[in-house]
Amino acid sequence: MSTETAEVKKPSEALLSKRRKKLISxxxxxxxxITIQVLGICSALAVTTQMQPTMVMALSVIFVMVMANLTISLMRNTIPSRVRIIVQLAIVASLVTLVNEVLKAFAFDMYKELSVFIGLIITNCIVMGRLEAFALGNKPYDSILDGFGSALGYSWIILAVAFFRELWGSGSVFGYPVFDNISGLFGDDFSLATNGLMVSPVGAFIILGLIIWVQRTKTGYVEH
Amino acid sequence: MQQSNGYIITFSVILTVVLGLLLSGTSELLGPIQKKAEELDTKKQILGAVMAAEELNRMESEQVINYYETRISSKVVNINGEEVEQDEEGNQLVAENVNIAKNYKRSPEDRLYPVFIYHAEGNEEDVQSIILPVYGNGLWDEIWGYVALQTDLNTIEGVTFAHAAETPGLGARITSGDVQARYRGKEIFNEAGELEAVRMQKGEGKDYSADPHKVDGLSGATITAEGVNKMLERYLSHYKSYLERKRTGDAPVALN
Known part of the structure; x- marks a missing residue:
């Protein structure tokens, strides 16, 4: 964005003005x-048994959302409104395929574990929702911020869920055996048991419910 | 804004072509790298049957490939244990390229069976163990693995299992080191010389160290465990002729 042309029309908005910060925050x-709009629950349940794949999933979603929002926003004035949903779908599906191919080439272990879920980003309601609600009617830079913000909101929740599920379910964090090390401090007779419930999808529901509870108590949000 | 049909069709065509080119371009570009990653993964799995996972994970990809080349030789046999060198079209067969999943769709008599031989560094005569691939169905999707036999062709040196979609924390535990370690030292032939394979038992937490044909089961994953049992039983029986021939000391080559 060149500042010269913008100055002629009206003072250009700061790169991170208050309004734009709000788009991210x-x-x-x-x-x-996840917690307020209750979108993207399926992948929040499926990938969050361990931190590492969750991290890869979060990064992939951030990439796909930012790029999809940018592309759709750039094309927003040319997209025929009658076929806009299928156009959005085509763009998102292409981006997801790209992510999948790149993972297969450079992180094969992750690809084996995640390829099913990466494919499901296409159907992640958050992505399509933001395209339809924001990118179709806003400028590219704002759309990037909006996509980044939403993806970040999704990411921190699934990472939080994954943290507790891996800690309680497998006794580790990012594969580092926390429970074993704690037990080691207290001698041989002491050991921490892992909870099998946390490894199954039920565990994700419980953690997610707790996060939503805490959050809504703090923000005072009520569903109408 | 209501666009004309002509505009919509033109737009769709252009979009399709652009996205199509983008995707096929990436696939073309990344294809060789992906193929290498896949081959490395197979080699790691094969070596996993004779090496500890931690040791294998510490190695760089170059080291894995080097190690594989100096320590593993391979061949392909048929159901009768005869070595096969060419496929139906007369192409040279490479054991690493034999697709077990594709072969699984044929009847057992028509399948190709790769054999991987783990030998001392640089000396193919000094065999240390024989690694056989196995393949079958778990609860949700395919499961596969490699079984390494000691030179008596009876005692299991080690196994490695992998799966496509078993339940995390239940059936997916077949990939964990401590479950696979249960197979070490077990025997596949009984005293009468009949193939008995090794079976995972129902329930978990019992001690089967006295029985050479039984291993502790997976609690909550009975169907996956049953799938592993069937997979081992079937594939070991497919390799039975090869093992028996190898035992009696003659290594015949099929006369094509």
Whole structure:
């Protein structure tokens, strides 16, 4: 964006003005895609048994959302409104395929573990929701911020869920055996048991419920 | 804004072509790298049957490939244990390229069976163990693995299992080192010389160290465990002729 042309029309908005900061910060807590809008639950359940794959999933979603929002926003004036959903779908599906191919080439172990879920990003309601609600009617830079914010809101929740599920379910964090090391401090007779419930999807529901509870108590959000 | 049909069709065509080119371009570009990653993964799995996972994970990809080349030789046999060198079209067969999953769709008599031989460094005569691939169905999807036999062709040196979609924390535990370690030292032939394979038992936490044909089961994953049992039983029986021939000391080559 060149500042010269913008100055002629009206003073250009700061690169991170208050409104733009809100685009990123809103989805983190107040308008979180998972806890408030209750979107993207399926992948939040499926990938969160361990931190590492969750991290890869979060990064992939951030990439796909930012790029999809940018592309759709750039094309927003040319997209025929009658076929806009299928156009969005085509763009998202292409981006997801790209992510999958790149993972297969450079992180084969992750690809084996995640390829099913990466494919499911296409159907992640958050992505399509933001394209339809924001990118179709806003400028590219704002759309990037919006996509980034929503993806970040999604990411921190699934990472939080994964943290507790891996810690209680497998006794480790990022594969580092926390429980074993704690037990080691207290001698041989002491050991911490892992909870099998946390490894199954039920565990994700419980953690997610607790996060939503804590969050809504703090923000005072009520569903109408 | 309501666009004309002509505009919509043109737009769709252009979009399809652009996305199509983008995707096929990436696939073309990344294809060789992906193929290498896949081959490395197979080699790691094969070596996993005779090496500890931690040791294998510490190695760089170059080291794995080097190690594989100096320590593993391979061949392909048929159901009768005869060595096969060419496929139906007369192409040279490479054991690493034999697709077990594709072969699984044929009847057992028509399948190709790769054999991987783990030998001392640089000396193919000094065999240390024989690694056989196995393949079958778990609860949700395919499961596969490699079984390494000691030179008596009876005692299991080690196994490695992998799966496509078993339940995490239940059936997926077949990939964990401590479950696979249960197979070490077990025997596949009984005293009468009949193939008995090794079976995972129902329930978990019992001690089967006295029985050479039984291993502790997976609690909550009976169907996956049963799948592993069937997979081992079937594939070991497919390799039975090869093992028996090898035992009696003659290594015949099929006369094509």
């Amino acid at each position: 809103d989805p983190l807590v107040d308008d979180n895609p």
